[in-house]
Amino acid sequence: MGESFEGWTSWVEDAYFLCTPEDPECLKHHYITRTEKDEPQYTVDEEIAMMNEQIEKSEGFDIDFSLFRCLFNYHLVDPDDTDFVEEPETTKDLMKRLSQESLKRYNEEEGTGFEFVKFVKANFHYSSGFMFLITFQVLDPSDDEEKLFQARVRYSSRFPAQYVFCRPKPDPEVDSDEISEEDVKGV
Numbered sequence: 001m002g003e004s005f006e007g008w009t010s011w012v013e014d015a016y017f018l019c020t021p022e023d024p025e026c027l028k029h030h031y032i033t034r035t036e037k038d039e040p041q042y043t044v045d046e047e048i049a050m051m052n053e054q055i056e057k058s059e060g061f062d063i064d065f066s067l068f069r070c071l072f073n074y075h076l077v078d079p080d081d082t083d084f085v086e087e088p089e090t091t092k093d094l095m096k097r098l099s100q101e102s103l104k105r106y107n108e109e110e111g112t113g114f115e116f117v118k119f120v121k122a123n124f125h126y127s128s129g130f131m132f133l134i135t136f137q138v139l140d141p142s143d144d145e146e147k148l149f150q151a152r153v154r155y156s157s158r159f160p161a162q163y164v165f166c167r168p169k170p171d172p173e174v175d176s177d178e179i180s181e182e183d184v185k186g187v
Contacts, residue, residue, distance in 0.1 A: 012059050013125055015051035017044055018071040031076040034069040044070055060133045061150050061169075063123055077122035077132070084130065084155070094155075095119045099136040102151035102166035114138040117146055129156030135169065 019025050021035055042050070047070050054063045055074065065076050079092035096119045103116050117137040124130045134151045148169035154162040 012055060013073070013127070013131075015048055015055055015072045015074055017048060018073060020044070020071075021069045023071075025071070029071055029075065030078055031065040032069065032071060033066055036069065038069070042069075048072070059150075059152075060123055060125070061135055073125045074123055075125070077124055079119065079122075084157075092119060095122050095132070095134055095136075098132060098153045098155065098161060099134050099149075099151055101161070102134070102153060102163050103136075103138060103149065105163055106149075106166040113141045114147075114149070115141065120148065127154055129154055129159070131155075131164075 021032060047068050050067060051063065051072055051074065060074060063074055063076070077091055077095065079090065079095060081091050082089070084091050085094050096116075099119055100116045103114055106112070107114055115138060117139050120135045120137055122132050122134040124132045132151075132153045132155055134153065136149055136151070137146050138149050139145075140147050149166060150169050151166040152164040154164060
Protein backbone atom coordinates (compact mmCIF):
# COMPACT_ATOMS: atom_id res chain seq x y z
CA MET A 1 0.00 0.00 0.00
CA GLY A 2 1.14 3.59 -0.61
CA GLU A 3 2.88 5.74 1.95
CA SER A 4 0.53 7.55 4.35
CA PHE A 5 1.09 11.11 5.47
CA GLU A 6 -0.25 13.09 8.39
CA GLY A 7 -3.00 15.65 7.86
CA TRP A 8 -4.61 14.30 4.68
CA THR A 9 -8.02 14.11 6.35
CA SER A 10 -7.99 17.84 7.15
CA TRP A 11 -7.73 18.90 3.53
CA VAL A 12 -10.80 20.22 1.78
CA GLU A 13 -11.29 18.24 -1.41
CA ASP A 14 -12.18 20.16 -4.58
CA ALA A 15 -15.42 19.38 -6.38
CA TYR A 16 -15.35 17.33 -9.52
CA PHE A 17 -18.07 16.58 -12.05
CA LEU A 18 -19.82 13.19 -12.07
CA CYS A 19 -22.85 13.57 -14.38
CA THR A 20 -25.59 15.85 -15.75
CA PRO A 21 -29.34 15.62 -15.02
CA GLU A 22 -29.90 13.71 -18.26
CA ASP A 23 -27.92 10.81 -16.84
CA PRO A 24 -30.21 8.35 -14.98
CA GLU A 25 -27.58 8.12 -12.21
CA CYS A 26 -28.18 11.79 -11.44
CA LEU A 27 -31.90 11.19 -10.87
CA LYS A 28 -31.16 8.99 -7.85
CA HIS A 29 -30.09 12.02 -5.82
CA HIS A 30 -33.06 13.74 -4.17
CA TYR A 31 -31.34 17.11 -3.86
CA ILE A 32 -30.78 17.57 -7.63
CA THR A 33 -33.76 19.79 -8.48
CA ARG A 34 -32.34 22.19 -11.05
CA THR A 35 -32.80 21.32 -14.75
CA GLU A 36 -31.67 22.61 -18.16
CA LYS A 37 -34.86 24.73 -18.29
CA ASP A 38 -33.97 26.77 -15.21
CA GLU A 39 -32.44 30.23 -15.59
CA PRO A 40 -29.69 31.19 -15.46
CA GLN A 41 -28.18 28.27 -17.33
CA TYR A 42 -24.65 27.53 -16.15
CA THR A 43 -22.04 25.50 -17.95
CA VAL A 44 -20.46 22.52 -16.19
CA ASP A 45 -17.29 24.60 -15.65
CA GLU A 46 -19.31 27.44 -14.11
CA GLU A 47 -21.06 24.98 -11.78
CA ILE A 48 -17.73 23.48 -10.73
CA ALA A 49 -16.41 26.98 -9.98
CA MET A 50 -19.54 27.84 -7.95
CA MET A 51 -19.35 24.55 -6.05
CA ASN A 52 -15.64 25.03 -5.28
CA GLU A 53 -16.31 28.59 -4.08
CA GLN A 54 -18.89 27.29 -1.59
CA ILE A 55 -16.63 24.43 -0.52
CA GLU A 56 -13.70 26.78 0.05
CA LYS A 57 -15.80 29.32 1.94
CA SER A 58 -17.44 26.76 4.27
CA GLU A 59 -14.88 23.92 4.17
CA GLY A 60 -17.61 21.79 2.58
CA PHE A 61 -20.16 22.19 5.38
CA ASP A 62 -22.52 24.70 3.74
CA ILE A 63 -23.31 23.95 0.11
CA ASP A 64 -26.50 25.18 -1.57
CA PHE A 65 -27.21 22.15 -3.77
CA SER A 66 -30.29 23.85 -5.29
CA LEU A 67 -27.94 25.92 -7.49
CA PHE A 68 -26.65 22.89 -9.39
CA ARG A 69 -28.08 20.70 -12.15
CA CYS A 70 -24.99 18.50 -12.28
CA LEU A 71 -23.94 15.85 -9.81
CA PHE A 72 -20.59 16.31 -8.10
CA ASN A 73 -18.50 14.33 -5.65
CA TYR A 74 -20.06 16.25 -2.71
CA HIS A 75 -23.50 15.02 -1.72
CA LEU A 76 -26.20 16.07 0.72
CA VAL A 77 -26.96 13.41 3.33
CA ASP A 78 -30.56 12.20 3.33
CA PRO A 79 -31.26 11.58 7.03
CA ASP A 80 -34.16 9.24 6.28
CA ASP A 81 -32.32 6.79 4.03
CA THR A 82 -30.31 3.75 5.02
CA ASP A 83 -27.39 4.10 2.58
CA PHE A 84 -24.76 3.99 5.33
CA VAL A 85 -26.47 1.73 7.87
CA GLU A 86 -28.60 -1.38 8.20
CA GLU A 87 -32.27 -1.07 9.06
CA PRO A 88 -33.88 -0.31 11.42
CA GLU A 89 -31.18 2.34 11.94
CA THR A 90 -31.37 5.40 9.69
CA THR A 91 -28.65 7.68 8.43
CA LYS A 92 -29.99 10.30 10.86
CA ASP A 93 -29.26 7.87 13.71
CA LEU A 94 -25.70 7.46 12.42
CA MET A 95 -25.21 11.24 12.10
CA LYS A 96 -26.49 11.69 15.66
CA ARG A 97 -24.11 9.01 16.96
CA LEU A 98 -21.10 10.48 15.11
CA SER A 99 -22.01 14.00 16.31
CA GLN A 100 -22.35 12.87 19.92
CA GLU A 101 -18.99 11.08 19.88
CA SER A 102 -17.32 14.10 18.23
CA LEU A 103 -18.76 16.39 20.89
CA LYS A 104 -17.74 14.02 23.69
CA ARG A 105 -14.15 14.08 22.41
CA TYR A 106 -14.26 17.88 22.04
CA ASN A 107 -15.55 18.30 25.61
CA GLU A 108 -12.83 16.01 26.97
CA GLU A 109 -10.05 17.82 25.09
CA GLU A 110 -11.30 21.34 25.81
CA GLY A 111 -12.64 20.79 29.34
CA THR A 112 -16.10 22.00 28.31
CA GLY A 113 -19.58 20.67 28.97
CA PHE A 114 -21.54 21.28 25.77
CA GLU A 115 -24.62 19.07 25.49
CA PHE A 116 -25.80 17.53 22.22
CA VAL A 117 -29.27 18.79 21.16
CA LYS A 118 -29.89 17.56 17.60
CA PHE A 119 -28.44 16.72 14.22
CA VAL A 120 -29.02 19.56 11.72
CA LYS A 121 -27.51 18.50 8.36
CA ALA A 122 -24.53 16.82 6.73
CA ASN A 123 -22.68 16.63 3.45
CA PHE A 124 -20.27 13.92 2.40
CA HIS A 125 -17.74 12.87 -0.17
CA TYR A 126 -15.86 9.61 -0.66
CA SER A 127 -12.55 9.30 1.18
CA SER A 128 -11.45 5.70 1.75
CA GLY A 129 -14.97 5.37 3.05
CA PHE A 130 -16.99 8.52 3.56
CA MET A 131 -15.94 11.93 4.84
CA PHE A 132 -18.96 13.36 6.66
CA LEU A 133 -19.18 17.11 7.21
CA ILE A 134 -21.78 17.26 9.98
CA THR A 135 -23.54 20.29 11.46
CA PHE A 136 -25.35 19.81 14.77
CA GLN A 137 -26.84 21.85 17.56
CA VAL A 138 -25.51 21.94 21.13
CA LEU A 139 -26.51 23.59 24.37
CA ASP A 140 -23.84 25.79 25.93
CA PRO A 141 -24.15 25.37 29.72
CA SER A 142 -22.28 28.64 30.33
CA ASP A 143 -25.12 30.77 28.91
CA ASP A 144 -27.93 28.23 28.32
CA GLU A 145 -27.89 29.14 24.59
CA GLU A 146 -28.09 26.73 21.66
CA LYS A 147 -25.16 26.93 19.24
CA LEU A 148 -24.09 25.20 16.04
CA PHE A 149 -21.11 22.88 15.96
CA GLN A 150 -19.38 21.15 13.06
CA ALA A 151 -17.58 17.83 12.92
CA ARG A 152 -15.55 16.16 10.21
CA VAL A 153 -15.64 12.38 10.53
CA ARG A 154 -14.17 9.77 8.20
CA TYR A 155 -16.49 6.78 8.36
CA SER A 156 -16.30 3.25 7.04
CA SER A 157 -18.35 0.24 8.00
CA ARG A 158 -15.15 -1.84 7.97
CA PHE A 159 -12.91 0.32 10.19
CA PRO A 160 -13.33 2.49 13.29
CA ALA A 161 -14.52 6.04 12.60
CA GLN A 162 -11.79 8.66 12.46
CA TYR A 163 -12.84 11.85 14.26
CA VAL A 164 -10.91 14.49 12.36
CA PHE A 165 -12.19 17.55 14.23
CA CYS A 166 -15.10 19.05 16.11
CA ARG A 167 -15.57 22.76 16.67
CA PRO A 168 -18.09 25.54 17.13
CA LYS A 169 -19.31 26.63 13.69
CA PRO A 170 -17.05 29.49 12.59
CA ASP A 171 -18.53 32.95 12.27
CA PRO A 172 -19.16 33.54 8.54
CA GLU A 173 -18.04 37.14 8.98
CA VAL A 174 -14.53 36.01 9.89
CA ASP A 175 -12.46 35.41 6.77
CA SER A 176 -9.81 32.77 7.35
CA ASP A 177 -7.78 31.09 4.64
CA GLU A 178 -6.05 28.77 7.08
CA ILE A 179 -7.18 25.90 9.23
CA SER A 180 -6.12 26.48 12.83
CA GLU A 181 -4.59 23.87 15.09
CA GLU A 182 -7.90 23.71 16.99
CA ASP A 183 -9.72 22.80 13.75
CA VAL A 184 -7.49 19.81 13.19
CA LYS A 185 -7.86 18.16 16.61
CA GLY A 186 -7.43 14.44 16.47
CA VAL A 187 -5.46 14.28 13.22
